[in-house]
Amino acid sequence: IAMKKVSCCWCPSLTTGRDSACFCLLAVLIALYMLLGAAIFSSLERPAELQANNLWSSRFETFSEEYNISHEELRSFLQDYEEARTAGIRAHRARALWDFPGAFYFVGTVVSTIGFGVSAPSTLTGKIFLVFYGLLGCSATILFFNLFLERLVTFLSVVILWCYQRRSQQNRLEDKDDGSHSEATGKPSIPQVTLILLVSVLLVACCAASVYSAMEGWTYLESLYFCFVAFSTVGFGDFVSGQREKHEGTRGYQVANCLLMLLGVCCTYSLFNAISVIIKQGLNWLLNYLDVMYIC
Amino acid sequence: IAMKKVSCCWCPSLTTGRDSACFCLLAVLIALYMLLGAAIFSSLERPAELQANNLWSSRFETFSEEYNISHEELRSFLQDYEEARTAGIRAHRARALWDFPGAFYFVGTVVSTIGFGVSAPSTLTGKIFLVFYGLLGCSATILFFNLFLERLVTFLSVVILWCYQRRSQQNRLEDKDDGSHSEATGKPSIPQVTLILLVSVLLVACCAASVYSAMEGWTYLESLYFCFVAFSTVGFGDFVSGQREKHEGTRGYQVANCLLMLLGVCCTYSLFNAISVIIKQGLNWLLNYLDVMYIC
Numbered sequence: 001i002a003m004k005k006v007s008c009c010w011c012p013s014l015t016t017g018r019d020s021a022c023f024c025l026l027a028v029l030i031a032l033y034m035l036l037g038a039a040i041f042s043s044l045e046r047p048a049e050l051q052a053n054n055l056w057s058s059r060f061e062t063f064s065e066e067y068n069i070s071h072e073e074l075r076s077f078l079q080d081y082e083e084a085r086t087a088g089i090r091a092h093r094a095r096a097l098w099d100f101p102g103a104f105y106f107v108g109t110v111v112s113t114i115g116f117g118v119s120a121p122s123t124l125t126g127k128i129f130l131v132f133y134g135l136l137g138c139s140a141t142i143l144f145f146n147l148f149l150e151r152l153v154t155f156l157s158v159v160i161l162w163c164y165q166r167r168s169q170q171n172r173l174e175d176k177d178d179g180s181h182s183e184a185t186g187k188p189s190i191p192q193v194t195l196i197l198l199v200s201v202l203l204v205a206c207c208a209a210s211v212y213s214a215m216e217g218w219t220y221l222e223s224l225y226f227c228f229v230a231f232s233t234v235g236f237g238d239f240v241s242g243q244r245e246k247h248e249g250t251r252g253y254q255v256a257n258c259l260l261m262l263l264g265v266c267c268t269y270s271l272f273n274a275i276s277v278i279i280k281q282g283l284n285w286l287l288n289y290l291d292v293m294y295i296c
Numbered sequence: 297i298a299m300k301k302v303s304c305c306w307c308p309s310l311t312t313g314r315d316s317a318c319f320c321l322l323a324v325l326i327a328l329y330m331l332l333g334a335a336i337f338s339s340l341e342r343p344a345e346l347q348a349n350n351l352w353s354s355r356f357e358t359f360s361e362e363y364n365i366s367h368e369e370l371r372s373f374l375q376d377y378e379e380a381r382t383a384g385i386r387a388h389r390a391r392a393l394w395d396f397p398g399a400f401y402f403v404g405t406v407v408s409t410i411g412f413g414v415s416a417p418s419t420l421t422g423k424i425f426l427v428f429y430g431l432l433g434c435s436a437t438i439l440f441f442n443l444f445l446e447r448l449v450t451f452l453s454v455v456i457l458w459c460y461q462r463r464s465q466q467n468r469l470e471d472k473d474d475g476s477h478s479e480a481t482g483k484p485s486i487p488q489v490t491l492i493l494l495v496s497v498l499l500v501a502c503c504a505a506s507v508y509s510a511m512e513g514w515t516y517l518e519s520l521y522f523c524f525v526a527f528s529t530v531g532f533g534d535f536v537s538g539q540r541e542k543h544e545g546t547r548g549y550q551v552a553n554c555l556l557m558l559l560g561v562c563c564t565y566s567l568f569n570a571i572s573v574i575i576k577q578g579l580n581w582l583l584n585y586l587d588v589m590y591i592c
């Protein structure tokens with residue numbers, strides 16, 4: 001079976017030159033977007049970094065003097081602590097990482113490619129196993145996300161067709177024609193899907209954030225930030241849900257956490273795909289515009 | 297424009313019931329796969345975690361006694377260190393995180409959704425900006441990956457058509473027919489694409505691993521593990537390339553690092569998609585098999 005998905009219907013124009021131009025234009029735009037982002041983040045975060053550096057230097061100095069510890073000795077202690085951290089030790093006791101629920105949470109972050117990094121395999125066998133496990137697991141999850149998107153669009157089609165039929169019945173009574181062609185076919189348009197997905201993601205994020213801010217001791221804004229970082233599968237690991245020792249007993253919260261994550265990741269993946277189609281349309285429009293400019 | 301990609305040609309059967317069955321079967325299989333994975337990782341990593349716990353407890357105890365520091369005091373010092381770590385401080389000096397190249401690396405981990413978490417925005421403005429920045433950036437990157445996959449399949453089609461034409465010329469000379477229909481159309485089959493992508497990923501990973509093991513002081517196996525974790529966009533952050541202080545000056549290595557990552561992530565994304573199509577075919581085969589079983 002040939003790779004149909006790729007060869008058909010994704011791009012309106014099927015000429016190779018046009019597609020390559022589209023690809024190159026996107027690459028250039030992403031590079032520019034990254035340069036812009038780097039400049040902004042650098043200006044936002046650099047002062048905070050320098051301030052944290054000064055704060056830590058003075059803390060280090062004071063501690064070293066107070067207990068009469070040489071800098072080398074203290075640094076080597078911190079180095080050991082860093083190694084212990086990668087095996088899951090925290091200054092204030094966190095929950096066990098590699099009991100069964102912990103390992104399940106870890107496996108979830110692997111197959112969803114969130115990868116918080118709170119736990120990562122420390123043994124060589126674990127590392128080798130991870131590669132093979134992840135290869136199959138990540139592929140299966142991509143398929144799951146794609147099927148979710150497919151199911152969602154089918155569901156939205158049904159809903160929109162139903163709405164259209166209701167409206168056309170009303171119109172027949174009122175003898176009007178609103179001329180919306182896309183609804184007549186019962187297929188949702190890209191902006192419709194994007195809007196619905198955006199609202200869904202916001203709803204899930206707001207619900208999840210209120211749960212997290214109650215259970216994790218984060219502010220609501222921090223919880224929203226965590227939701228975005230987790231749902232987009234970026235997963236920095238600066239905030240990670242369900243890691244406190246007290247959460248070990250609350251099975252209900254753990255399950256809710258997993259379900260919220262699953263729903264959030266699925267919706268956000270769909271939203272990214274919908275936005276990417278809009279970007280694609282924008283690129284085509286831009287190429288057409290450049291074509292016209294070039295010919296004139 | 298209707299969401300064509302989703303509605304056409306991804307699934308051989310277009311009946312809704314069949315698709316839902318496919319989706320549910322996949323969900324169940326992924327859940328089982330995750331439970332199995334959790335059991336295996338738990339048994340592999342739990343002993344190492346307990347050992348690391350003991351090691352750290354004794355180190356903590358010894359240090360506390362040696363310098364006559366109360367446990368609370370030492371724990372609070374480590375707590376402060378953890379906070380400093382999130383702002384990028386390390387026991388042994390690492391490179392600056394939020395200078396321009398550092399911020400660029402950070403932005404790269406955001407839009408690719410790798411998210412190593414070595415640096416994450418610490419200011420509230422940075423966090424809010426990240427959400428909007430990531431929304432557009434991640435969508436653009438998904439489009440980039442999809443276009444890369446499209447370009448790749450087009451390229452492979454051309455290569456395979458060329459190979460077929462060469463072979464058919466030879467066959468005409470030798471008057472043979474090998475009957476391979478998929479090559480005749482010039483479209484690569486899924487197993488062909490998967491195999492080529494697997495070889496590509498392995499090649500990129502091996503090249504990258506030899507660079508990383510030379511520059512980062514990791515073993516070759518550790519470098520390969522890092523490559524998989526980075527290329528699959530899981531990004532635990534236990535190993536992160538280009539973070540040492542000495543790398544600040546080596547601009548060539550930084551650029552090579554970015555290019556290797558880009559190539560690796562693109563190829564691995566394509567590989568995951570190819571494998572996901574194979575899994576989809578497997579699911580359909582399984583559903584057919586279950587249908588037959590159920591009818592009998």
Ligand SMILES: [K+]
Binds near residue numbers: 113114235529531
């Ligand atoms: K990630």
Ligand SMILES: [K+]
Binds near residue numbers: 234235237410411
């Ligand atoms: K990550």
